[in-house]
Amino acid sequence: xxxxxxxxxxxxxxxxxxxxxxxxxxRRQPTAIAGLVIVGLFAFxxxxxxxxxxxxxxxxxxxxxxxxxxxxxFLGTDSFGQDLFSRVLHGTRxxxxxxxxxxxxxxxxxxxxxxxxGLAGGKVEWALMRVVDALLxxxxxxxxxxxxAVFGMxxxxxxxxxxxxxxxxxxxxxxxxxxxVKALPFIEAAQLMGVPRVQxxxxxxxxxxxxxxxxxxxxxxSTAILLESGLSFFSIGVVPPTPDLGLMIAEGRAFITMAxxxxxxxxxxxxxxxxxxxxxxxxxxxxxxxxxxGR
Amino acid sequence: MxxxxxxNDVEKSYTVGTRPGKGFFSGRTPLLLKALDxxxxxxxxxxxxxxxxxxxxxxxxxxxLMLGLEAxxxxxxxxxxxxxxxxxxxxxxxxxxxxxxxYQDARGSMNPRLRVRDVLAEPMLLHKLCxxxxxxxxxxxxxxxVGLAPEMADRYPAELSGGQVRRVAxxxxxxxxxxxxxxxxxxxGLDVSVQAQLLNLLRDLCRDMGLTxxxxxxxxxxxxxxxxxxxxxxxxxxxxxGPSAEILAHPHHPYTRSLLRAFPSFDxxxxxxxxxxxxxxxxxxxxxxxxxxxxxARDACxxxxxxxxxxxxxxxxxxxxxxxxxxxxxxxxx
Amino acid sequence: xxxxxxALTDGRASAPxxxxxxxxxxxxxxxxxxxIRDLTLRRGRAAVLDKVSLSLKAGRTLGLxxxxxxxxxxxxxxxxxxxxxPQVDVQGSLKFADTELVGLPEKHFQKLRGSRIGLIFQDATxxxxxxxxIGQQICEPLRRHxxxxxxxxxxxxxxxxxxxxxxxxxxxxxxxxxQLSGGMQQRVxxxxxxxxxxxxxxxxxxxxxxxxxxxxxxxELILRRVRSLGSSAIFVxxxxxxxxxxxxxxxxxxxxxxxxxxxxxxxxxxPLHPYTVGxxxxxxxxxxxxxxxxxxxxxxxxxxxxxxxxxxxxxxRQPRxxxxxxxxxxxxxxxxxxxxxxxILAGSAA
Numbered sequence: 001x002x003x004x005x006x007x008x009x010x011x012x013x014x015x016x017x018x019x020x021x022x023x024x025x026x027r028r029q030p031t032a033i034a035g036l037v038i039v040g041l042f043a044f045x046x047x048x049x050x051x052x053x054x055x056x057x058x059x060x061x062x063x064x065x066x067x068x069x070x071x072x073x074f075l076g077t078d079s080f081g082q083d084l085f086s087r088v089l090h091g092t093r094x095x096x097x098x099x100x101x102x103x104x105x106x107x108x109x110x111x112x113x114x115x116x117x118g119l120a121g122g123k124v125e126w127a128l129m130r131v132v133d134a135l136l137x138x139x140x141x142x143x144x145x146x147x148x149a150v151f152g153m154x155x156x157x158x159x160x161x162x163x164x165x166x167x168x169x170x171x172x173x174x175x176x177x178x179x180x181v182k183a184l185p186f187i188e189a190a191q192l193m194g195v196p197r198v199q200x201x202x203x204x205x206x207x208x209x210x211x212x213x214x215x216x217x218x219x220x221x222s223t224a225i226l227l228e229s230g231l232s233f234f235s236i237g238v239v240p241p242t243p244d245l246g247l248m249i250a251e252g253r254a255f256i257t258m259a260x261x262x263x264x265x266x267x268x269x270x271x272x273x274x275x276x277x278x279x280x281x282x283x284x285x286x287x288x289x290x291x292x293x294g295r
Numbered sequence: 296m297x298x299x300x301x302x303n304d305v306e307k308s309y310t311v312g313t314r315p316g317k318g319f320f321s322g323r324t325p326l327l328l329k330a331l332d333x334x335x336x337x338x339x340x341x342x343x344x345x346x347x348x349x350x351x352x353x354x355x356x357x358x359x360l361m362l363g364l365e366a367x368x369x370x371x372x373x374x375x376x377x378x379x380x381x382x383x384x385x386x387x388x389x390x391x392x393x394x395x396x397x398y399q400d401a402r403g404s405m406n407p408r409l410r411v412r413d414v415l416a417e418p419m420l421l422h423k424l425c426x427x428x429x430x431x432x433x434x435x436x437x438x439x440x441v442g443l444a445p446e447m448a449d450r451y452p453a454e455l456s457g458g459q460v461r462r463v464a465x466x467x468x469x470x471x472x473x474x475x476x477x478x479x480x481x482x483x484g485l486d487v488s489v490q491a492q493l494l495n496l497l498r499d500l501c502r503d504m505g506l507t508x509x510x511x512x513x514x515x516x517x518x519x520x521x522x523x524x525x526x527x528x529x530x531x532x533x534x535x536x537g538p539s540a541e542i543l544a545h546p547h548h549p550y551t552r553s554l555l556r557a558f559p560s561f562d563x564x565x566x567x568x569x570x571x572x573x574x575x576x577x578x579x580x581x582x583x584x585x586x587x588x589x590x591x592a593r594d595a596c597x598x599x600x601x602x603x604x605x606x607x608x609x610x611x612x613x614x615x616x617x618x619x620x621x622x623x624x625x626x627x628x629x
Numbered sequence: 630x631x632x633x634x635x636a637l638t639d640g641r642a643s644a645p646x647x648x649x650x651x652x653x654x655x656x657x658x659x660x661x662x663x664x665i666r667d668l669t670l671r672r673g674r675a676a677v678l679d680k681v682s683l684s685l686k687a688g689r690t691l692g693l694x695x696x697x698x699x700x701x702x703x704x705x706x707x708x709x710x711x712x713x714x715p716q717v718d719v720q721g722s723l724k725f726a727d728t729e730l731v732g733l734p735e736k737h738f739q740k741l742r743g744s745r746i747g748l749i750f751q752d753a754t755x756x757x758x759x760x761x762x763i764g765q766q767i768c769e770p771l772r773r774h775x776x777x778x779x780x781x782x783x784x785x786x787x788x789x790x791x792x793x794x795x796x797x798x799x800x801x802x803x804x805x806x807x808q809l810s811g812g813m814q815q816r817v818x819x820x821x822x823x824x825x826x827x828x829x830x831x832x833x834x835x836x837x838x839x840x841x842x843x844x845x846x847x848x849e850l851i852l853r854r855v856r857s858l859g860s861s862a863i864f865v866x867x868x869x870x871x872x873x874x875x876x877x878x879x880x881x882x883x884x885x886x887x888x889x890x891x892x893x894x895x896x897x898x899x900p901l902h903p904y905t906v907g908x909x910x911x912x913x914x915x916x917x918x919x920x921x922x923x924x925x926x927x928x929x930x931x932x933x934x935x936x937x938x939x940x941x942x943x944x945x946r947q948p949r950x951x952x953x954x955x956x957x958x959x960x961x962x963x964x965x966x967x968x969x970x971x972x973i974l975a976g977s978a979a
Contacts, residue, residue: 186404192362193471194391195421203406203409207408208407208408487908487913488907488908488911488923491911491921494913519915520917520920553842557844559868559871560915561870564874565845566845567845568842568845572813573843
């Protein structure tokens with residue numbers, strides 16, 4: 001066995017430790033920083049949309065319809081005379097809202113199934129994993145469309161539809177993480193010390209399963225937003241006149257040659273947001289990947 | 296003296312796959328790995344016992360059984376006159392407090408997301424040995440006892456060096472004020488200086504606190520430095536057991552003698568006294584398991600499997616022709 | 630199979646009375662096989678090896694001792710050219726039989742490795758390719774360096790496996806590494822390392838991962854083969870007692886520097902440098918009464934102080950030790966790097 005060297009102990013209070021553990025690995029990844037900036041900007045816009053908007057996003061004014069970008073309408077107006085700037089802001093708000101909500105819900109459901117499967121083992125695990133396999137057999141968008149077809153359209157239905165399609169991947173990730181962590185020595189050490197089962201799960205198992213899960217969740221938010229926009233584009237997502245980026249792109253289709261900004265600005269915003277989310281997700285997963293962390 | 300542990304003919308077997316049976320229709324017979332065979336061992340209160348063996352000796356399996364992680368396949372294992380498998384929940388909880396284990400992989404035995412303070416506080420709070428308010432002072436006291444600075448309480452296990460993390464493992468074992476501490480190769484793989492510090496720490500702690508220590512190692516030097524009694528294991532059997540001084544000076548079993556000879560020393564030339572590989576513990580022959588490598592093997596050794604018998608006042612050996620045994624003097628009437 | 634308890638010191642090169650392999654004795658006529666002068670290896674800002682000077686004569690074995698982080702493995706890697714720019718910056722001179730190795734192009738190193746310099750690493754499991762059979766791995770250097778035909782290589786491989794004590798050698802050629810035990814794998818490593826009769830063998834902790842009875846067998850095997858070939862060997866070890874039985878000469882390293890070198894008997898029975906003294910008193914022997922550990926820990930490579938690197942842990946330290954690095958000087962048949970060595974010598978003679 002190689003002799004383990006005594007590394008020089010790094011002095012530092014608890015706060016420095018936090019920074020060193022979380023901020024520095026992120027700082028070293030340029031993709032994470034770029035993603036953080038973009039997403040941060042969009043999150044800010046989304047959060048303060050009601051105050052940043054210049055007009056009410058759903059008020060129609062046919063007199064001002066199909067106008068290009070100007071001082072009164074920063075991004076122009078669409079065919080209903082609605083201000084695109086305000087609609088894009090609110091659309092971002094909706095997109096991020098739906099994305100986060102559906103991923104959170106899917107994560108909760110998947111975590112429950114994965115946890116039970118990983119801990120129970122045996123027939124229970126087998127049965128649950130077959131259910132998950134069934135869910136995973138469908139492409140996410142087909143599953144979402146099926147759900148919307150059965151339960152109807154609207155923001156809340158879209159959230160549930162997307163959540164269902166995320167349960168599968170999360171369940172699988174959680175189960176494999178649980179299996180891995182379960183076999184680590186400190187779980188057995190806790191059992192030996194007499195720590196009750198519930199406390200082992202909550203204190204020792206979950207916190208070690210959570211990090212990779214959170215990174216996965218971050219990555220899936222971009223998938224959720226894309227799916228949601230897709231559904232809305234095909235008119236089976238949110239109901240007009242809800243300001244939704246996908247819906248706006250669809251609405252602008254007829255006017256592509258005359259007024260390209262009606263599809264262009266929402267489309268561009270969506271693209272940049274997705275790129276930002278992807279960069280952030282990649283960067284975070286690289287930053288916290290134990291192998292790429294140069295110790 | 297109070298007997299803490301009593302092992303009566305404990306055995307542990309595992310089924311590791313199958314092999315074709317004899318004859319066309321016999322199906323497959325299971326391959327049996329007998330990790331432990333006929334273990335007879337006592338551990339008394341205040342003892343320090345070293346379990347010495349190489350790979351395949353079964354020493355780690357033996358400790359897992361004594362910790363209650365697995366049940367013996369045969370034989371009976373008593374802790375304070377109770378069998379581990381049939382303890383009540385309350386007794387079991389008490390057992391987890393009285394018996395502490397220091398893992399070989401000290402860093403892996405701690406939750407990487409907990410700070411040292413939380414790692415040490417967990418067992419204390421669990422067994423209600425102190426209140427929430429007293430945690431900080433108790434943690435500082437423990438760290439001090441193992442020679443670590445109090446600032447270490449804020450670190451994470453991943454930030455500590457190899458020697459430091461093993462000290463924290465020792466501190467955690469002490470936190471519950473146990474009666475028995477088991478340690479699995481706790482000093483292997485360390486630099487000599489760090490190893491020396493840790494050995495001195497363990498030795499002093501056990502002496503000062505009157506703890507019972509069961510230490511697993513492959514190193515006879517470490518075994519004799521830390522413990523007053525040594526049990527040598529080979530392929531699942533205790534082949535020799537007795538006081539350290541006696542075993543080192545006059546080994547009774549040929550395997551112990553080979554181990555001693557193979558131990559590098561400054562004064563004595565290194566002797567490769569044992570040839571061949573350690574045989575596989577799967578499907579052991581029904582004779583002395585050391586016969587295939589023993590330099591003194593005779594015909595009788597290839598027929599009978601010796602059991603552990605007492606040969607001197609304080610030591611036992613499992614050998615048909617033990618070494619260094621004083622001639623039996625007729626009971627002379629003074 | 631009864632192995633006679635053969636002592637490893639049988640056949641040890643009888644040390645000429647006053648000329649140990651690493652002495653500065655200029656009258657010695659045997660040329661140095663390996664000569665290292667002021668070798669400095671930097672990784673970034675840190676000097677992982679700092680002005681290391683050593684020499685090794687043909688037919689002698691040298692042990693590199695020290696704690697982890699001292700640079701022993703780094704030195705071994707540097708000698709065989711596994712550490713080169715751009716990861717590290719190498720200065721100084723490293724001569725192997727009149728060939729300067731510092732700055733040698735990789736192409737030339739490949740001709741040396743496996744043929745004139747053999748390597749044994751600690752973890753045989755990691756060093757053997759799991760996808761190829763033993764036979765393929767032994768034959769590779771034979772065919773590459775010695776240009777043997779396939780048939781000839783196979784015959785030689787069987788011979789080699791036999792010589793390292795692997796039973797059923799011909800059948801074993803078709804086995805994969807995972808089918809062998811740890812001790813067997815290490816024997817295969819040894820036979821690969823010695824396949825082309827190298828002049829220099831470098832072994833980095835060759836037996837640390839093995840059981841102690843197997844360790845004795847393997848060490849005895851390595852020494853026997855090295856002596857019969859008349860090769861030199863460098864052993865990187867952390868076990869001082871093992872080093873005392875296996876090496877002719879010892880070089881003790883600390884913080885990337887050599888602090889003491891000399892004949893193994895002398896250095897380990899009568900250590901002079903405070904670090905060697907401290908190491909010696911930490912070693913667990915069968916009759917140790919009380920171990921005396923060294924205080925503190927070795928600083929990391931990027932936190933090395935000016936002056937003597939051991940000063941912070943040394944009982945003999947003086948202000949001078951903290952500002953200026955002591956040079957290696959010859960004393961009493963050895964080389965020592967300590968400002969207070971004369972006082973220490975006077976004290977031990979008293």
